[in-house]
Every structure is written in C-alpha cells, then in structure tokens.
Amino acid sequence: MSKNTPSNKEIMDAVPHIRRFAYSLTRNAADADDLVQSVVERILQNGTPEDVDLKKWMFRVCRNRWIDTLRASKVRQTAEPEIEEASAPSPSSEDVAGSRMMMNRVQSAIAALPDNYREVLTVVAVGGASYKEAASMLKVPIGTIMSRLGRARAMVAEEVGYHD
Amino acid sequence: MTDPQNALDHLLNGYLDDELNEAERTELEAMMLKDERIGLRLEELAQANSEFIESANEVDSVPMTESLSALMDRLSAEESQAAFKDETDNVITFPIWRKTTRFIEHHRAIAAALIMGVGAVVLQPAFTDRQSQSIMPGTSGIIMAQSQLGDALETLASGSVVEGDGVRIEPRFSFVASNEAPCRVVDVASGTEAGRLIACRSDDAQWRIQVASYHQAPADGASENYQTASGPYHDVIETYLDQVMTSEPVASSEEKSLIATGWKQPGAEKGN
Numbered sequence: 400m401s402k403n404t405p406s407n408k409e410i411m412d413a414v415p416h417i418r419r420f421a422y423s424l425t426r427n428a429a430d431a432d433d434l435v436q437s438v439v440e441r442i443l444q445n446g447t448p449e450d451v452d453l454k455k456w457m458f459r460v461c462r463n464r465w466i467d468t469l470r471a472s473k474v475r476q477t478a479e480p481e482i483e484e485a486s487a488p489s490p491s492s493e494d495v496a497g498s499r500m501m502m503n504r505v506q507s508a509i510a511a512l513p514d515n516y517r518e519v520l521t522v523v524a525v526g527g528a529s530y531k532e533a534a535s536m537l538k539v540p541i542g543t544i545m546s547r548l549g550r551a552r553a554m555v556a557e558e559v560g561y562h563d
Numbered sequence: 564m565t566d567p568q569n570a571l572d573h574l575l576n577g578y579l580d581d582e583l584n585e586a587e588r589t590e591l592e593a594m595m596l597k598d599e600r601i602g603l604r605l606e607e608l609a610q611a612n613s614e615f616i617e618s619a620n621e622v623d624s625v626p627m628t629e630s631l632s633a634l635m636d637r638l639s640a641e642e643s644q645a646a647f648k649d650e651t652d653n654v655i656t657f658p659i660w661r662k663t664t665r666f667i668e669h670h671r672a673i674a675a676a677l678i679m680g681v682g683a684v685v686l687q688p689a690f691t692d693r694q695s696q697s698i699m700p701g702t703s704g705i706i707m708a709q710s711q712l713g714d715a716l717e718t719l720a721s722g723s724v725v726e727g728d729g730v731r732i733e734p735r736f737s738f739v740a741s742n743e744a745p746c747r748v749v750d751v752a753s754g755t756e757a758g759r760l761i762a763c764r765s766d767d768a769q770w771r772i773q774v775a776s777y778h779q780a781p782a783d784g785a786s787e788n789y790q791t792a793s794g795p796y797h798d799v800i801e802t803y804l805d806q807v808m809t810s811e812p813v814a815s816s817e818e819k820s821l822i823a824t825g826w827k828q829p830g831a832e833k834g835n
Contacts, residue, residue, distance in 0.1 A: 407642040411635060415623065422622035423615070432628040439634060505614045523580060524612050525619045530582050548580075549572040555611035 402446040508558030516551035
C-alpha cells in the first residue's frame with residue numbers, strides 16, 4: 400500500500416477536530432490529549448494510505464486507539480465517565496444557573512450513554528461520517544449504525560427532557 | 564420505545580444526517596406538516612445532537628497537556644522552516660552561529676566585524692526587485708561576474724563592505740566545501756530586506772548561489788532591532804553549512820591569497 404505523508408500544517412489543522420472527537424469519546428480532556436498525541440505520532444511515523452482524507456483517517460486511528468485503551472483497561476462498559484467542566488466564566492444570575500443545570504443534565508445524559516452508542520454518535524455527529532463510512536470504520540452493518548445512533552440521540556433527549 | 568417510534572426515529576435521524584433520498588425526505592416533510600408531534604420529535608433529536616457536538620467542543624477551552632502542546636510547537640516550528648524554504652527559491656537564510664563560534668576562536672579580527680554586523684543589518688528595498696538585475700542570480704543560481712555581487716564575491720575580503728545603488732554587500736567568511744569548491748557566506752541588504760547567502764565558485768569560474776534567505780526589514784526602520792541571529796530562517800543556511808562545511812573557515816591571510824590568485828587553491832593545479 401503506497402503512503403502519503405501529510406504536511407505538518409495539515410496535521411495541525413486537523414488536531415482541533417481530532418481533539419473534539421477524542422474528547423467526545425473519552426469525556427476526559429487529558430485522556431483525549433493522550434489519544435490525540437498518539438494519533439499524531441502515528442501519522443508522523445507511518446503517514447496515511449494514499450487517497451484518504453487525513454481528518455477522517457485520523458478519526459479512524461483515534462477511534463481504534465481509544466478501543467485499544469478501553470480493552471487494555473477492561474473498563475469499556477463499566478467505566479464511570481468523567482466529565483470535565485469547561486473553565487468558562489460564570490456570571491451570577493438565575494438564567495445562568497438555569498443554563499448550568501441544563502448543561503449538567505446534558506453532560507450527565509451524554510456521560511450515561513453506553514460506549515458503543517457514544518462512539519457512533521461521535522463518529523457521525525462530531526466526525527461527520529456518513530452512515531456508510533461509520534459502518535466501515537466501526538465494522539458493523541449500517542443498520543446497527545442507524546439503530547445505535549437513534550438510541551443515542553433518543554437517550555439524550557429523554558434524559559434531558561427538552562419538552563418536559 | 565415502540566417499533567413505529569423506532570422506525571420514525573430512524574427516518575428523523577436520517578433526515579438530520581442527510582442520509583435520506585429525495586423521496587424519503589419529501590415524504591417525511593409531508594408527515595411533519597400533518598402531525599406536529601413528528602416535528603417536535605425531530606426538534607428533540609436535533610437538539611440532542613447539537614448538545615452532543617457542543618459538549619465535544621468544550622475541550623477547546625481546556626489547555627492542551629504539556630506533552631501535546633510541545634508536540635504542536637515542534638510541528639509548528641518545522642512547518643515555519645519548511646514554508647520559508649518553499650517560498651525562497653532565490654532566497655537565503657542564515658546565521659552561522661555554530662560555525663561562527665569556532666570561527667571566532669581562530670579568526671578574532673574577522674569575528675569582530677561579523678559580530679558588529681549582527682543586529683545592525685538593515686537594508687534598503689530593491690534587494691530582489693530594483694536591484695534584481697545586478698545582484699540576484701538566475702534560475703541556475705549563477706551570479707553575473709560583472710554584477711555588484713559578483714565583484715564582491717570575487718574580490719572583497721570578509722568583514723569588508725561594499726555599498727552602491729541602495730544595496731549593501733558584506734562577505735562574512737569563506738570556506739572550502741566538501742567538494743573542494745571555495746564558498747563564501749555573504750550578507751546582502753537593501754532598505755526593506757536583508758538576506759544571507761552561500762555562494763560557491765565552480766570550476767568554470769562562476770559563482771553560484773547554493774542557498775539563500777532574506778527577511779523583510781522592520782517597517783519602522785528600527786535597524787537595531789533587526790534580528791538575524793535567531794528565528795527559524797537561520798536554520799536553512801546553518802543546515803547547509805553542516806552538510807558541506809567540513810573544515811574551519813579559511814584564515815584571513817589565506818583568503819587574501821585566494822582572492823589574489825582568482826580563488827585558485829594551493830595544489831589545485833597539481834592535483835588536476
């Protein structure tokens with residue numbers, strides 16, 4: 400298989416996207432950065448196959464590394480996801496407090512998603528993959544992608560209760 | 564969730580993800596018009612999706628780990644060098660500081676001139692434009708023998724300066740490259756640009772630029788702030804020197820002799 404060597408600029412441009420992708424999977428900024436670093440080092444060392452979109456390839460590598468990490472720690476289904484709160488300024492008002500409560504509910508809902516649901520949602524919603532691409536990346540049928548995606552969004556919607 | 568609800572969610576998710584064909588899309592939109600609960604469900608799923616994406620974006624406000632940050636810095640520095648190299652076919656980068664340090668030990672007189680030059684090099688514009696006929700090489704890197712730069716390379720001792728037509732030329736030092744060719748490191752400057760180059764003299768008595776770089780001088784003309792001894796650009800020439808400069812720069816007396824003999828090196832005739 401012939402290889403392509405992306406430029407440093409291409410890699411750097413992709414990193415913010417890969418970082419969000421990694422964070423979406425891990426729910427932990429430090430773990431996400433470790434993941435991103437291993438992805439970048441892998442690309443620097445091995446390049447990419449020719450004719451692949453660098454970002455999508457990095458998503459794929461990132462997801463595979465994440466799975467490896469989960470397997471190694473044997474915590475995939477049982478881990479208690481950690482959500483780091485963004486260090487945003489917090490002006491005091493009832494509205495802000497209400498928004499914060501909503502944000503916490505969203506975070507809890509996302510954290511409560513099973514890994515394989517969150518994985519599909521990450522690949523499609525954050526990674527921008529089509530169902531076909533997601534099926535290829537995750538090595539599952541398209542029907543499984545649709546099913547997990549539907550369940551993931553439904554779970555978040557139900558947990559948050561937008562129309563309650 | 565009931566099966567019909569599940570089937571509807573599949574459709575709605577496909578709608579959100581742009582996975583429906585035109586007919587499916589039209590049918591779903593018609594359903595939404597008839598039943599507002601479908602529209603509300605789409606809104607819920609869209610909001611959940613949006614919240615999920617936003618939650619991923621939260622990491623943007625979290626500083627990178629030191630390790631990842633260092634890796635990005637490294638890539639950025641390498642990129643700067645590469646970009647500069649790409650942009651400067653006819654350009655030159657430089658500082659010789661490693662080589663110069665050794666040079667200073669052996670050639671203090673020239674070193675003094677060199678050190679004084681650093682930080683004070685500010686050039687007049689037209690280094691690459693107005694003066695291009697006289698100082699810039701063609702695509703082959705050949706410098707015209709009758710040009711100002713050609714004359715300076717051939718006859719001007721290192722540490723000396725020649726100025727004319729808004730251009731300042733100062734050979735820094737000379738050395739013999741690994742292929743035995745005499746080479747010179749030269750600063751060239753105009754009002755708005757400053758450059759450094761390495762030119763080597765080939766067997767056909769022509770000077771060819773091997774590597775070069777230039778910088779825009781500060782717009783405010785603050786010449787004393789112009790830094791030639793730092794920054795990524797310098798690595799280009801330094802790297803070149805590392806590759807071809809296998810011995811010390813020639814001593815000033817030796818250089819004087821080379822200039823006097825038209826850069827014929829002792830033993831060259833015998834050897835050939």
